[in-house]
Amino acid sequence: MNNQNPDIKEAIENIDVPHEKLNKTIDVAIKRAKTKHKKPRRKLYPLIGAAFLATCVLIGSAFVSPAMAKVLSPIPILNSVFEFVGDRGLEIASEKGLSEKIAQTDTDQNISLTIEDIFFDGTRLSISYIQEFPSTYGELGELTLKVDGKEINFGDGRTGQFVSDNQFAGVLDIKTTEELPDSFDLSIELKQIGNVQGEWNFDIPVTKSEEEVETIESNQTVVYNDTKMTVKTVKLGPAGIKLSVDLISPIDEDPIMNDGLAFNLLNAQGESLTQVSGSGSGGDEGDKLVMHMEYRFSPLEESTEFLTVSPFLVTIIGDEHSRVEQPLQIDQLPITLAKDEMEKIIVTDVEYEEDKTLLYFEVESDFPYDDHFSYNNVWLEDKAGNNLTSDSLDLKGYPERIKQNTYVQEFQPINKDEPLKVVTVKMLNLEVLKDLEIKIPLK
Amino acid sequence: MFHLNLVKKAQKGDEKAFLKLIHKEKEKLYRMAFMYMRNESDALDIVQETIYKAYISIKNVKEASYFSTWLTRILINTALDDIKKKNKVISIEQDSLEKIESSQRIDSADKLDLLQAIDQLDEKYKTVVVLRYYKDLSVKQIAELLECPEGTVKTNLHRSINQLKVKLKEECINE
Numbered sequence: 001m002n003n004q005n006p007d008i009k010e011a012i013e014n015i016d017v018p019h020e021k022l023n024k025t026i027d028v029a030i031k032r033a034k035t036k037h038k039k040p041r042r043k044l045y046p047l048i049g050a051a052f053l054a055t056c057v058l059i060g061s062a063f064v065s066p067a068m069a070k071v072l073s074p075i076p077i078l079n080s081v082f083e084f085v086g087d088r089g090l091e092i093a094s095e096k097g098l099s100e101k102i103a104q105t106d107t108d109q110n111i112s113l114t115i116e117d118i119f120f121d122g123t124r125l126s127i128s129y130i131q132e133f134p135s136t137y138g139e140l141g142e143l144t145l146k147v148d149g150k151e152i153n154f155g156d157g158r159t160g161q162f163v164s165d166n167q168f169a170g171v172l173d174i175k176t177t178e179e180l181p182d183s184f185d186l187s188i189e190l191k192q193i194g195n196v197q198g199e200w201n202f203d204i205p206v207t208k209s210e211e212e213v214e215t216i217e218s219n220q221t222v223v224y225n226d227t228k229m230t231v232k233t234v235k236l237g238p239a240g241i242k243l244s245v246d247l248i249s250p251i252d253e254d255p256i257m258n259d260g261l262a263f264n265l266l267n268a269q270g271e272s273l274t275q276v277s278g279s280g281s282g283g284d285e286g287d288k289l290v291m292h293m294e295y296r297f298s299p300l301e302e303s304t305e306f307l308t309v310s311p312f313l314v315t316i317i318g319d320e321h322s323r324v325e326q327p328l329q330i331d332q333l334p335i336t337l338a339k340d341e342m343e344k345i346i347v348t349d350v351e352y353e354e355d356k357t358l359l360y361f362e363v364e365s366d367f368p369y370d371d372h373f374s375y376n377n378v379w380l381e382d383k384a385g386n387n388l389t390s391d392s393l394d395l396k397g398y399p400e401r402i403k404q405n406t407y408v409q410e411f412q413p414i415n416k417d418e419p420l421k422v423v424t425v426k427m428l429n430l431e432v433l434k435d436l437e438i439k440i441p442l443k
Numbered sequence: 444m445f446h447l448n449l450v451k452k453a454q455k456g457d458e459k460a461f462l463k464l465i466h467k468e469k470e471k472l473y474r475m476a477f478m479y480m481r482n483e484s485d486a487l488d489i490v491q492e493t494i495y496k497a498y499i500s501i502k503n504v505k506e507a508s509y510f511s512t513w514l515t516r517i518l519i520n521t522a523l524d525d526i527k528k529k530n531k532v533i534s535i536e537q538d539s540l541e542k543i544e545s546s547q548r549i550d551s552a553d554k555l556d557l558l559q560a561i562d563q564l565d566e567k568y569k570t571v572v573v574l575r576y577y578k579d580l581s582v583k584q585i586a587e588l589l590e591c592p593e594g595t596v597k598t599n600l601h602r603s604i605n606q607l608k609v610k611l612k613e614e615c616i617n618e
Contacts, residue, residue, distance in 0.1 A: 008561065
């Protein structure tokens with residue numbers, strides 16, 4: 001009787017599943033059940049739903065931020081804050097001398113704030129600063145920005161590093177809801193740092209960097225479930241690439257919140273460019289939710305004939321307990337951590353050095369991971385279960401691509417004889433929507 | 444372990460946990476529903492009703508490890524109820540339309556025959572075949588799920604296989 005088992009199973013498995021309709025069915029079922037249950041519904045995007053004011057939300061920055069946390073030099077004397085805490089784009093802009101030195105300081109309540117540099121190329125407005133404080137550090141409060149005297153709507157992304165016990169170097173990435181003119185007077189007003197009330201004000205003339213920014217109009221639309229995704233433009237500048245995508249969906253079917261919709265940008269070789277940030281603004285328009293999303297990627301290091309916008313879905317399928325681990329035995333290399341049938345991490349080598357331990361690994365996956373293996377992770381653990389990922393300024397706490405699918409990551413130094421484990425977690429499911437990829441030829 | 448945690452979380456009202464559980468089962472749910480309903484739209488309705496009932500009554504799952512079986516039971520009962528209610532008759536047009544669709548979906552004619560043969564079984568035989576060979580449940584588990592003696596399950600399985608053999612003229616099934 002068992003002989004028939006695989007046949008029957010296979011025959012039933014061959015029934016085609018209408019995935020999109022099925023997902024919708026599930027949503028509807030849960031909505032129905034919830035209405036019956038009368039549970040308070042969580043509001044999506046409270047900021048955006050509130051109207052069209054100050055509507056920028058940083059999405060998923062926790063996933064894409066290893067590059068943001070980059071530290072190039074531990075030396076407290078800074079050539080440029082952009083090079084110290086900025087992403088690859090700002091690093092390049094600063095190296096090329098495309099950013100403007102400002103060096104304006106305002107001091108109040110014993111806290112002094114110095115605007116160091118500004119970079120503006122039409123695709124991004126980034127401001128670097130140094131904050132000096134007597135004892136305790138406090139985060140900058142809400143900023144008010146005026147362009148030529150007129151207050152603007154914007155959202156900001158913030159990153160930074162302590163330079164010393166009473167100095168903090170930071171970068172503000174300003175995302176405006178409207179295009180900025182080529183040159184303008186920017187006034188920055190700040191009334192609170194941490195719990196301290198005060199006045200820190202700056203007036204800065206800003207001019208667009210001379211370097212050419214190439215804008216490619218795409219305006220190609222694909223449809224995912226009930227969401228229309230239109231790739232508006234791709235802007236290529238020395239400090240990075242900005243991808244603008246409009247998403248129009250039914251109000252209850254926000255594809256970003258509900259389905260974890262995100263985008264990769266691939267070069268002609270199919271390699272994923274590192275995403276630096278993703279943000280968006282928008283809100284309800286009639287019975288539709290209209291979102292204007294902007295994704296920023298590292299600049300192209302080499303020229304490519306075309307770029308591919310590759311949408312994918314991120315679903316959380318596990319938690320920190322969904323571990324896959326193997327003892328790290330040097331004589332057993334390579335060691336394979338099989339996340340599932342689709343994905344393997346193969347540890348190929350370990351180097352024990354005096355000041356660090358280097359872990360080399362390869363990835364077998366259909367998902368195009370970026371230079372820092374974002375959306376995934378692998379780490380070393382000692383026998384007490386301590387994660388040996390380093391938070392030291394001298395070591396990189398994230399993987400760095402060596403070639404196509406090969407990465408290296410630095411960990412804390414450890415004795416060669418200490419038993420270690422290599423660990424990864426099955427946290428996210430990444431589904432590439434291959435059929436919805438949009439190719440953008442570059443001139 | 445992770446699965447069991449999810450069930451517990453879902454029972455406490457964690458919607459994400461519930462969704463994760465459902466997404467793991469959804470394809471099986473759909474295919475089982477399709478086996479009973481024979482068309483996409485009705486199958487989706489059954490899945491919807493099943494998930495609706497599951498969401499409302501997940502607190503009743505006593506053993507987290509039984510979640511999948513519990514969900515299957517809801518689906519089967521929902522499908523059978525629906526069939527009873529509608530006293531379902533499939534018109535010739537619709538049936539032949541689906542055959543055209545099926546022949547596009549399924550590459551091998553043998554598999555198509557087998558699926559059709561299962562399709563033509565009485566509901567009670569179909570149920571045991573699906574549970575035994577698609578859901579991989581043991582006879583004991585099927586007996587528990589259907590709340591009937593193990594002997595009945597065995598007999599029904601035996602009869603289903605015989606019927607399938609007759610329908611397929613002993614051709615593809617013995618290989």
